[in-house]
Structures are given as C-alpha cells and as structure tokens.
Amino acid sequence: MNRKLTCLFFTFFIAVSTAFSQEIRSPERFLGYKLGEQYTPHYRIIEYFKYIAQVSKNVKLVQYGSTNEGRPLMAMFVASDENIGRLEEIRKNNLHLAGLTEVEATSGSFGKIGNLNTSTVIEKTVSASASADEIAAATVKTPVICWLSYNVHGNEPASSETSMQVLFDLVDPANSQTKAWLKNTVVVIDPCLNPDGRDRYVHFYNSVRDVLPNASPSAREHSEPWPQGRINHYYFDLNRDWAWQTQKESQARVALFNQWLPQIHVDYHEQGYNAPYYFAPAAEPFHKVITQWQRDFQIVIGKNNAKYFDQNGWLYFTRQEFDLLYPSYGDTYPIYSGSIGMTYEQGGIGAGLAIVTRSGDTLTLADRIAHHHSTSISTIETASANAQKLVEEFKKFYDKSRSNPPGEYKTYVIQNDNSGKVNALTTLLTRNKIEYGFGLKGTVTGYDYVTGKTESYSPGPNDLVINAYQSKSVLLNVLFEPRTFVTDSNTYDITAWSLPFAYGLTAYGVKESLKPSSLTMYSPKAEAVANPRAYAYVSAWQSVEDVKFLAALLKKGIKVRYSEKPFEAGGKKFAAGSLLITRAGNDRADFDGDVMQIAGSLNHELVPLTSGFVDKGHDFGSDVVHYIRPPHVMLIAGEGVSAEAMGEVWHLFEQQIGYPITLVKYEDLKRARLQDFDVAIFADGEYEDFPSERLQGWIRDGGKLIVMQNAVAELADKKGFDLKKKEDKKDGNKDDKTEDKAKIPNLGLYANRDLDAIRATVPGAIYKINLDNTHPLGFGLQSYYYSLKLSDDIYDYLGENDWNVGTVKKDGYISGFVGQKSKDKIKDGMLIGVQPMGRGNVIYMVDDPIFRSFWENGKLLFSNAVFMVGQ
Secondary structure: OOHHHHHHHHHHHHHHHHHHHHOOOOHHHHHOOOOOOOOOOHHHHHHHHHHHHHHOOOEEEEEEEEOOOOOEEEEEEEOOHHHHOOHHHHHHHHHHHOOEEEOOOOOOOOOOOOOOOOOOOOEEEOOOOOOHHHHHHHHHHOOEEEEEEOOOOOOOOHHHHHHHHHHHHHHOOOOHHHHHHOOOEEEEEEOOOOHHHHHHHHHHHHHHOOOOOOOOOOOHHHOOOOOOOOOOOOOOOHHHOOOOOOOHHHHHHHHHHHHHOOOEEEEEEEEEOOOOEEOOOOEEEEOOOOOHHHHHHHHHHHHHHHHHHHHHOOOEEOOOOOEEOOOOOOOHHHHOOOOEEEEEEEEEEOOOOEEEOOOOOEEEHHHHHHHHHHHHHHHHHHHHHOHHHHHHHHHHHHHHHHHOOOOOOOEEEEOOOOHHHHHHHHHHHHHOOOOOEEOOOOOEEEEEOOOOOEEEEOOOOOOEEEEOOOOOHHHHHHHHOOOOOOOOOOOOOOOOOOHHHHHOOOEEEEOOOOOOOEOOOOOOOOOOOOOOOOOEEEEOOOOHHHHHHHHHHHHOOOOOEEEOOOEEEOOEEEOOOOEEEEOOOOOOOOHHHHHHHHHHHOOOOOEEEOOOOOOEOOOOOOOOEEEOOOOOEEEEEOOOEOHHHHHHHHHHHHHHHOOOOEEEEHHHHHHOOHHHOOEEEEOOEOOOOOOOHHHHHHHHOOOEEEEEOHHHHOOOOOOOOOOOEOOOOOOOOOOHHHHHHHOOOOOOOHHHHHHHHHOOOOOOEEEEEEEOOOOHHHOOOOOEEEEEEOOOOOEOOOOOOOEEEEEEOOOOEEEOOOOHHHHHHOOOEEEEEEEEEOOEEEEEEOOOOOHHHOOHHHHHHHHHHHHOOOO
C-alpha cells in the first residue's frame, strides 16, 4: 500500500469514526420502542444511563448507593466540554460559596461507575481568611447546578421514563439549544429515587396488562394490590424522609446532595389521574424562613413552564395544595438548604399506559412523559438564563445564615442525661451537616422546652451545644423551633416536629450566641470489662441502644431479667427497668466472655456487681425482678393494613434493634398457629371482623396484643374490651334557646367548606401527656411523654383493673395546628393504656409512637410494650 493510499484510508477512517462518535442513540433506538408504549424496568433505565456514559464525553455517572433489594442508585452529571473535566473543582467552589469546606474529602467521587465513596463528608465553616475577591471569583466561575430527581414514589413512574429523554436531549450533539444552556449549567439527573418501589409497580402492571392498554378505570391493570409501589422495601415514603434519613436510600441520596448543594432542585411526582399538571409556585403555608428570592424565583420558573403548557394547550395549576412547611420533603429540604426547591405533579397514579379520565379524555403514559419532559427542559432553560443571579443569591443565603441566623434562639443546649438518645440526635445532625459541640462554662438562661418557661441551667461538660451561627442555620432553626408558625392551616402534612420533643430530651433555647467548649465529649463511654467475680451485670434501659443490646442477648440465648423498682448497689443508682444479666440461670462455659463480646460489639456500657444484695431497694432474687421471656413476635400485614405504619415496625425490628419478627397476612390469621407467638402487633389499618374469638382466646391464654391508631378504634365498645370512646360532655340543663339552635340548618358558605372542615382536624401536632413510668410500659422514660397526634382520637379512662399509662389533661397541647373542635376534644382522657385480659394483655396506643421512624422517644415506649409488659 503506497503512502497516498494510506493517507486516504486514514482520512476515511477518521471521518467514519467522527460520524460514529457523533451518533448517540435515543431512548427509542436503544430500548426498541417509543417511550410511553410500555414501562421500562429499572435495570433497563440504568443500562441506558450506562450507555450514555460510554458514548458521551459530557457526562459522569456515579453510583451513590443501593437499595435494600440490591438495586443501584445512580446520578448522572451533565456539563459542557469545558466544565465536565472540572466537576470536582465546581463542587468545591460551590461549597465554598456556602461557607463550607471539607476536612475529609470524598475520594473517587467521579471515577468509573461504582467507585463513589459514600462515607460521611465532614464539613466546617470556612475561615474568615477567604477574601471578598476570592469569593467573587468563585461566584463567577461556578456554574448553576440544576438537580432533577425522578420517581421517588414507585407507582408514579412516568418521570423515570422522562429522565432518559431529558438525558438524550442534553447530550445529543445536534441539540444546539441544550448545548448552549450547559455552558453555565451543570445538570444532575437522578433517574429513580425508589427503584424497589418502581419495579414493584412495573412488575405488577406488566403481569396483568392486556395486549392493548385497557383504558377503562375498572380494568384490573388500574387496581394496584397491597402494599403498592409508592413506598420502598420497608414501606417508607422516601419523599418524607429527607431530613430524618431513616432509610438507606435517603442516607445515600442526601449525602450526595449535601456534597453539592444545588441552586435548583425539582422533585418529580404524579397525582390522581383526574388532576391536571401542577408546578410552582407552591401553596401557602410557606415557612417563614423561606426568603423572598426563593418565593419570587418559583414564580419565574412557573411562568416559563406555563409558557410551554399554554403553547400546547395543556391544563395546569399552581399555588394550590402543595405547601412548603414540613422539612423532610424533596422540595422543602432543598429550600432550607439554600436551593429553589420545587415539586412537579403530573396526573397519573393508577393510569397505567392509558386511562379514561373523568372529563372523558384518554390520558396516556406518552402524555405524562411529554408533560414532565416539558417542565424538565423548561427548568434547565430558566436555570441557565438566570445562572449568575441564582449563584449570587445562593451565596447571600449562606452569608446570612452564618452572620444573622433566623429564629429567636442563637444557641441550643441539650442536656446529656441519656447518652443513647443524644448519640441518635448527633447522628442526625451529622447527616444534615449541622455543626455541634459539647459543654459550656457557667450558667445559661433560656427557653426550657419541658416547662415552656424561661429557666436557668448549668450545662455539664457532655451537654450538647449547637450554635446557630453556621452555614446550616436555616435547617437548624426549622428542626429545633419549639413552635412552627403556620400561616395557613390547610397543610399537606404534619405541622410539628421539633427534635427535642421527638427525642424526649431536655433542651434550652438561648438567645445569645454561645460556643461549645469542645467538639468532642469530655470523656468517652466506659468500656464493658469482664469480671469473673461478677454476680450480675447491669445495663441501663433508656434508649434504643439498650433495646438493641437486649435483643442481641436474647438471640444468643442469654437469660436477662429486669427490676421493676429502682435500686442502689455498688455505690450507683439504677432506675426501674434496668436490665440484669445474672450468672444464675446462665449456665454457660464462658458467661463473662459471651456477655462482653456482645457488649463490646455494640460499644455498650455494663456495670458489674459482685453481689445480689443491694444497698437500697430489692435484692435480685425478689419478686420485683422479672425474667424476660424472649418473645416470638407476629406483625400483621396485608390488605387493609396501613403499609407505612406496618413498615415502621418491620424496619424497627430488622434494621434498628435486630430482633426476629414474623409477618403474617391478616387474611391468613385464621389458620395461623397462634400458639407459636407471644406478641401480635396490629398497626394502623382497617381490620374486618376484628377481633375474632380465636384471637381473644389467645390473649386470655397469655398472648399480648399491641394495637395502634385505628386498630385501637376498632376495639372500642367491643365485648370483652374495656375501651370506651370519649363522648363530649353535654350540659344537662338545656334551655329552649339551646334546643332551638340545634334545629338551625347549616348556614355556612360553600366557599368556606374546606376551612370549616379544618376545625375538626389534627394534621400532626405535639401533645405533652402524663406518663406513669412506674408501669413497665413507661420504663426508661420521664413522667411525661410527647406524643405526635395525627387525629383527635381519645378515649375514656380505662377501668379500675386496667392501667391508664398515658393520659392527657386540658393543658396538654404543645405545638402544631389543631382545629378548634379537635382541641376542645383532646383533653381529660386516655391515649396509652394496658388492659389485662386473662393471662394476657391488650396494649392500646392511640397515636403512632414510631411515626416515620424519626419519633425517637416513642421507640423505647414501643419496645417496652414488646419486651417488658406482662413479663
């Protein structure tokens, strides 16, 4: 081959290679069908994202975590030719603008797929040495970051399909429009926040669909079976877990989010299929910390979205239903972190591939994809058009957070009299990048969360101290404010969540800025040390950490007892409920070694005692010391059961305390071997023909029934149960005028019907109830308990042979919105009770003690019901 021919061949090869490299397959060409013709399984969506990562030079794909069922969680970063190679620099510049710098940087964040190190990134406030010029330079060279999160609810699947088309549009070499936007914009696409739920829905639909989509709402393909695909593996709503991060998907996602802190974040959803499209601006109430800029820019984005919907004649609405208050949503959490956070909602839940709506129109999956695609592209366009302003306002948000934090209190002091709960709280703070320390000198004066008054307090060296002058002060204020101001009572979620109440900790809000003495605890927890002369080892019982330790002992076959009375021994005081691991009864080759191994693995403190003869109280052989029989626990699942309420219990057992539990479908209960179980848990739900005679016989034979929320209501006024609905007390001396008023018909305005209905609602409010902590159900807790009420359900006090463990008086209200009718009702009644029945017990929990798994204090209450009561 001569040189001329070689040159021609090389030129031809380069031309062909260039042409090939410019051709990137669309989702339709890659999948073999048009988007909207069928649902795409999660693994195929991931395959498309991996394919784009291979053929496009403008993307970086990272796996930031995995689900409980092993599916990958992925995020794709898309940027211009200039910016794609400097993503790490962009990320650090962005954090610099927020006043944050990394002490321990995450390595390999943008290496090959699967190389993402998801270990916690520790951050601290940037030193004042950063000059104004440096900050200004960082502002100019930092592109705006626009983050699109799709499919957090598994049975709202249109947005994951959309994510593939949006990605293609951004990387398509022929798309000059998106190429221009990427010059000053980094787009982050998370195609599916809830892969387990999505596949649950898609597998269901594909298994029952007809050859052609059946658009009749009555068709079975539009009737999703329990527990539905909305929720994750443990039946948690991931859209309500951003701040709490109880689920592994949330922990991984929010960790990545906090490494970037985007200026715009959109959370994509679907709503009922008869509804049109919803986009920002949001509805009231807005939390008062939301800035005017954040409010105004929602309107800017909304108008741009509306422009395209108007052009296509698509229906939409704004400023209704979806408010910005509860801090753990995919719109509010980003807002409280400096972003423009928004929810977009497409009508479509239950629509399948096609459905006839109430108006007679046929809504297709292709329609839903088109609408989500339009708002996705419109949002990126708006971000690019306002990039500089977005970055500048982002910096202002964090500048003000550090120099003038919102809220009345500038320091929060939390008494460390319960290390387990304080450890749980600091874990939450760390995940949310909220700085804290320990110890203060002298006396402080501040708002006492327990008394509701201004009190003086002398902090100890291990007390938790959180100074509000920090980058994350807005989120801190929202999570800790004793009472949330609600501008509009018509809210979409709970209206109270203050962490000191949720964790059951004594806290003080101080108006002055006080710095902690140390960033670490004054002294580490003492290690458990084996003592071959020990008569017994004693463990505290005051937090979930202690429950986890008990569970580990029981699984190893180690016998454990508890004291129902406080006692003193070895110069120390021990509260009622303290665990006793005695040598007596534990005939093991290496008793001390076995106990120490478990304690060491959990970093659990034990106190060895060399005698069962106590200094004060009852000796270990007395009748106030009870053996804890390892319970065999049954949790009712299936149709009629609230999947989320049941999932909280399931997750608590499997992921938090590590104790075995058996899930039994309610419809199978009639043929289940009840004698194999000691405890049956009925979470919130509707149970047909409940309770059966067979179940009642099991209780009388020694079984323990735990019922919560509506399961409690279903036992009210039933034969054999002492539970009575609390009736409103009527004035017995009615006069003629009162009777005449009763005959007057409803004269309320139709336009006010929603507001009138609110008067009898409780959308999540905190009540302080009196707790009998001498009863095993109250062990380890204070003489009061903060209950998160989600309804106005309340019951008459139980009978004289029963135990009214948790009662509420007329002054029990603490925080959150409660309609006036409901507020008048919630007083002078029972909320937590125990009814002995034969040799067994029925435990009534009117409210959900482990709501969304963030109500930390209720976990010990619930564990008492399982392990302590009836022993």
